Amino acid sequence: MIKVEDTISRVIICFLTLLFLFYGFMFTGAESATAFIERLGVDSGNIDANHLQMTANLGWIYIVFAIAFVATLLAPIEQSTVFFRMMLVGSFINSIRLIIIYMGADGGANPVPMIASILVFVLMNILYNRSGMRIGVTM
Amino acid sequence: MFNTDDKLIQGCMFLAGLIFFAYGAVMMFNTDFMMERYPTFENNQTTVFFLNWFGAVSFVAYVGILYMGFKGLDRGFFAYAIPVVLLQVIWIIMSNAQTGEENITGLVVWIILLALLVISRVRAGMPFTYDKASSAFGVTDKTSQIMGYIAILISVINIVSYVIDPGGFIRQTPYLESSPQAEHAVLGITMINIAILISLVYQYRVGFSGVLISMGAVAATMFLAALMVGSVTNPESGNPLLAIFIILNFIVLMTIYFRNQSNF
Numbered sequence: 193m194i195k196v197e198d199t200i201s202r203v204i205i206c207f208l209t210l211l212f213l214f215y216g217f218m219f220t221g222a223e224s225a226t227a228f229i230e231r232l233g234v235d236s237g238n239i240d241a242n243h244l245q246m247t248a249n250l251g252w253i254y255i256v257f258a259i260a261f262v263a264t265l266l267a268p269i270e271q272s273t274v275f276f277r278m279m280l281v282g283s284f285i286n287s288i289r290l291i292i293i294y295m296g297a298d299g300g301a302n303p304v305p306m307i308a309s310i311l312v313f314v315l316m317n318i319l320y321n322r323s324g325m326r327i328g329v330t331m
Numbered sequence: 332m333f334n335t336d337d338k339l340i341q342g343c344m345f346l347a348g349l350i351f352f353a354y355g356a357v358m359m360f361n362t363d364f365m366m367e368r369y370p371t372f373e374n375n376q377t378t379v380f381f382l383n384w385f386g387a388v389s390f391v392a393y394v395g396i397l398y399m400g401f402k403g404l405d406r407g408f409f410a411y412a413i414p415v416v417l418l419q420v421i422w423i424i425m426s427n428a429q430t431g432e433e434n435i436t437g438l439v440v441w442i443i444l445l446a447l448l449v450i451s452r453v454r455a456g457m458p459f460t461y462d463k464a465s466s467a468f469g470v471t472d473k474t475s476q477i478m479g480y481i482a483i484l485i486s487v488i489n490i491v492s493y494v495i496d497p498g499g500f501i502r503q504t505p506y507l508e509s510s511p512q513a514e515h516a517v518l519g520i521t522m523i524n525i526a527i528l529i530s531l532v533y534q535y536r537v538g539f540s541g542v543l544i545s546m547g548a549v550a551a552t553m554f555l556a557a558l559m560v561g562s563v564t565n566p567e568s569g570n571p572l573l574a575i576f577i578i579l580n581f582i583v584l585m586t587i588y589f590r591n592q593s594n595f
Binding site for chain 1: 541552553555593
């Protein structure tokens, strides 16, 4: 059933699936999304239905990515090249962005999202390398 | 689709998948819609908790239909899905009897769902005799067998604990508030556990079923993610016993899945 043959790649994909599902559920639930935003240092009084609608939209994107990771697990690894490349670039941009936000004068009170984004970038790099997708690499 | 050319089976399974998906999506991600339609539902975190739980179960059933769409119909799915839907129909009838039949939409839809599943199974000509596998769970791998026994044990403990103390689950979870609706929801979850136990006993006799194990892996992942979200959102009001069961369930099902997935 699983077409990815490399065990470490399998573990990374499964971990990323769980991580994205976690963030997806976090953002789609009103109560959990409010708690998440509060942990970033925002007062709960400033969170309204529109904010929660936006986080729910974001949560669905995370859930879709979790489904996409499961799909990569079930397909031959070379069919996932474009998705992995997009995730690699996306996670790089996201991690840089969150590092800059955290380091800024009004930086976040909670470093966990930044750490998570860096972790995703590192794991995507490992995944990309191990599957021989980096241009010029032959397996 | 479903490894058959029979349009009736394809249509029935498509509609069954649509119903499971619709209920899963609404109960997991739009709980306000459900609460608006049922006047006796209190709009609180207890109702949301149980709606999410039932939604996850519906969504996992949809995943099973999706799996069979690619791989073909599997008797194992019906060994779980027909009992779970039948028990849910009984549960909804009990619920309506308590509340004075406030909304029969759910009852009608779940009866249609039951009919769709039964028609598909009968039409597919699947035998009702279940030949015994040469070894427990149809595998020689001791680890998978032990995990299968643990899964059965978890289901039995859940059912027995409800029989002994129906209100215990809510009482042990500070996050939840006791109410007639909440206690009835725990009965519904117990009924789902009975269907899970039936499917596990089926697999003990016939062998591991790809669709059931895959559904279990999806369910275990979703529940673990939900547990992680709950532990971050309400770190001091969780149920440690429930957390242990979810984590143990995740380990058991993932072990079975990864050790046997090459056969599915």
